[in-house]
Amino acid sequence: MKLPLLLLLSFAGCAFAQIVPRQAWCRQPLSPRMPRLAVPVRLIIIHHTASAPCYTPQQCQAALQQIRTGHLLRKFRDIGYNFLIGGDGRIYEGLGFGIRGEHSPHYNSQSIGVAFIGNFQRTLPSPQMLQAARTLITIAVQRRQVLPNYSLVGHCQTKATACPGRQLLDELRKWPRWQPKP
Numbered sequence: 001m002k003l004p005l006l007l008l009l010s011f012a013g014c015a016f017a018q019i020v021p022r023q024a025w026c027r028q029p030l031s032p033r034m035p036r037l038a039v040p041v042r043l044i045i046i047h048h049t050a051s052a053p054c055y056t057p058q059q060c061q062a063a064l065q066q067i068r069t070g071h072l073l074r075k076f077r078d079i080g081y082n083f084l085i086g087g088d089g090r091i092y093e094g095l096g097f098g099i100r101g102e103h104s105p106h107y108n109s110q111s112i113g114v115a116f117i118g119n120f121q122r123t124l125p126s127p128q129m130l131q132a133a134r135t136l137i138t139i140a141v142q143r144r145q146v147l148p149n150y151s152l153v154g155h156c157q158t159k160a161t162a163c164p165g166r167q168l169l170d171e172l173r174k175w176p177r178w179q180p181k182p
């Protein structure tokens with residue numbers, strides 16, 4: 001069993017190439033005036049978008065554009081999340097690393113916000129989506145964007161909200177760095 005684990009870890013090490021860059025789905029570059037995030041942060045906050053699921057790169061790119069448009073209408077500076085996980089199993093760069101998100105009031109300056117595209121109150125994200133999120137966390141630690149002893153929480157642990165959905169939260173509780181408090 002040791003070899004496959006090693007292979008998996010080395011695979012995760014190269015997985016940085018798997019993050020779909022922002023310019024693949026968004027024509028507008030990030031404003032250079034976006035507030036920076038002091039890294040490494042101590043928190044990873046998981047969200048769902050509570051929007052329709054997407055299953056193909058085309059659908060997911062359209063979903064990302066809709067989410068960003070919705071956030072701009074709410075007067076956010078840009079899309080509010082640092083990263084999003086598509087139903088196509090890909091990791092999408094939202095704000096990316098090093099930029100302060102707008103996803104969890106009071107915690108934005110201490111966290112990276114990762115949103116699963118879809119609604120996970122009654123269904124779980126696919127195994128591919130869950131794996132993509134775990135890969136992203138590995139990358140974030142490797143790139144020193146997140147402390148190795150980070151805390152993982154769901155959005156509903158920081159305020160009264162259904163986000164990231166009951167099923168997804170139940171899954172996150174089993175992950176190694178999940179904490180009952182942010």
Ligand SMILES: [Zn+2]
Nearest residue numbers: 047048155163
């Ligand atoms: Zn949320």
